[in-house]
Amino acid sequence: MSTIQSGGGSATATSSEKYAVDTNGNVFKVPDFTIKDILDVIPERCYERNLAKSLYYVVRDIVCMVSIGLFTHKLAYPWLFQESSSSASVQLAKFVFWLSYTYVQGLFSTGLWVLAHECGHQAFSDYGAVNDFVGWTIHSYLLVPYFSWKYSHSKHHKATNHMTRDMVFVPPTAEEFKERRGFVGDMLYNHTGDSPLRTLGELLLQQLGGWITYISTNVTGQKYEGVAAWKQNHFYPFSPLYEKKDSLYIFLSDVGIVTQLLVLKLWFDRFGGWSLFINWFVPYIWTNHWLVFITYLQHTDPTVAHYDADEWTFAKGAASTVDRQFGFVGPYIFHDIIETHVIHHFCSRIPFYNAREASDAIKKVMGEHYKSSDENMWKSLWKCAKGCQYVEGDSGVLMFRNVNKFGVGAAADGSKKHN
Template sequence: MASVQTLASGSGADSHLESNNLKPTKLGGNVSGLSETPKQAIDTHGNVFNVPDYTIKDILSAIPKHCYERRLLQSLGYVARDIIAMTIIGNIGYRYIPLVESTAVRFVLWSVYSYLLGLFGFGLWILAHECGHGAFSDYGWVNDLVGWVLHSYLLVPYFSWKFSHSKHHKATGHLTRDMVFIPYTKQEYLEMKKANSIAELTEETPIYTFLVLLFQQLGGLHLYLTTNATGQPHPDHSFIGRSHFNPSSPIFDAKDYWYIVLSDIGMLTTFTVVYLWSKYFSIWSAFINWFIPFLWVNHWLVFVTFLQHTDPTMPHYDAEEWTFAKGAAATIDRNFGFVGQHIFHDIIETHVLHHYVSRIPFYNAREATEAIKKVMKNHYRYDGENMWLSLWKVMRSCQFVEGENGVRMFRNTNGIGVKPREDTKN
């Protein structure tokens, strides 16, 4: 098929500026001019947030040129490694776990088995994500073929995700143009509470937070894909009308139509394969080897992306204040230890860099991250706290954003950190 990777590869800073005929501007101002004094805001913790004042050119100039090199054989080697790991786990576990006599022990072993398959399954998801950005190789058709196969297997519509994800990169942190994890404004939050009496009665309780968290982690991905939940509202379209599976969705451009159809074909192919799998082997085989790991992949995707773009220190911007560079800086790197570095391909640890230049392959991202840290200085966000603890804290503290100078910071009604300007309980 013809390469489409250039449609998404423009999510890096340099491509974004070229495509819009813009020159790098100071982050404190807008694209039409510079601001002498960067704006400030107060984050959830009560700390002063200063809008960065370095330029995109400073960021790009700091990155060594060899970091942009994409090596096809190395990328394919990681795909092979993850598939081989899943095959080894499958062969050993599926052969020997049934021999264990204790039901309780078998349950534990099957749980560990599906968990491990889910880890490497998400590793494959990340490699397909690399394909969508054109970071996998220099060959567009290879990127699209590998990405389409891997994402389809994991029930993600490859081209649909690729196109909407590209728009997310081009508008990160923009309240009206970003594509995912868009926070409520204070007014929207109040309106949501009025429309949901249960939420109004229970929102401050930890059990409510837990239930929302559980729903988000298990069903958040496909709720987003099916209804565009947490994306832009598009009120003139129905849930299905704005779905990632609808070729006519307002999420996409008219030229994307047949690629969305191809994404849907990939999904239908996976459903067919899983049906035949359960028919010719067993339902249990398909369940434990594909469905449960698939749920884990869903969880990891929401877990990772939510924490990359939601944090008490993180700003969001109104349209008149937003620039590409500000949005790219409104992300955070975290630490997931051995799993994050060696199985999740550093997607957690190098995400700030990824939003500046998404064409850099993950195996060069750590070096490039160290380079941009020297430019970003205290504007570089990193949190080494246990990510499970961070997930709970973020869910409790980041309910909506407010601000009057175009820079909005997270607030909550749970009494955590800085209080909203007005009593949002009324």
């Protein structure tokens, strides 16, 4: 027997057990349960998909968006700003008013995104054609290439936190991070180093442009040596992200995008640039932000492990996800995508309205390996940005490390970093 100790705890290990030390200095025990252990405890009723119920949520979200739009434009704005004025205070009030409006519309728009995500997993109903039609329609409205994302996202689920097969949020190794940051001769790094200002700037770029750059350049995804960069995206029918048999569906995704662009052109011609900007474009930006915000924090945390090919199993990868809490918005507008993400990775065909019961069931099997957090998600975002920059480790288990003096481990430049 041997005892492994770290700054955050200790554990007794046998030769058959595998451990690592996470970013916080706590001992992480690699899960030893199987996917069968998980699936065996999920009640059968959790798999039941109800088309009428799923369609209700789609209609509900659309009605909410239309009602909020009509109320804002026809009643609230004329009543609050009855007299035109160019004073600074009035202009500021108008800015806050429209920002609040787009924020709320962006929340419901994200809710619709999540419902299309249900379609992509075939969790929306028992009818594949219905799922794909609804998902393609909603995602196309949000300029999401439905089938392209469906296929790449499916591969992500099949290889979650696999260092060479996962499709998104693949962290760099220490050497890759060092190369990206350019520790030698990088004037920007020499001046900003591990400063909070640099972390803030990188977060802003991630939140505002992360989704667009992912679908257009496959940033944070796998890299395909020998394949031209312009082919590594979600729009090219013969992209290395997909199989050749998928090319027709990738093309249909592009048809959806082009159709929506024509709709937006007609919107501009009929109602003007301001209507398009305030009712679609800014909520669209909010939606992209929430999408990155949600998915990043579902898969990034100082306690989360990644695995190489020899150590990875489906159950280990699915367990390397985090359930978080987002107040009223999470369960009632974002359809529990934040609060029940762990069970979603173990069985993505369970509809969101049955996910809480299924989640409670698998906790009995997962035990200490079930990861959840009720910390304010904005605080978690900052912690993850500082503490989860690259991964390193031996024995096939890799944990997050950083150059920001956050937590434990060796920095990419070779120096020791501790709190």
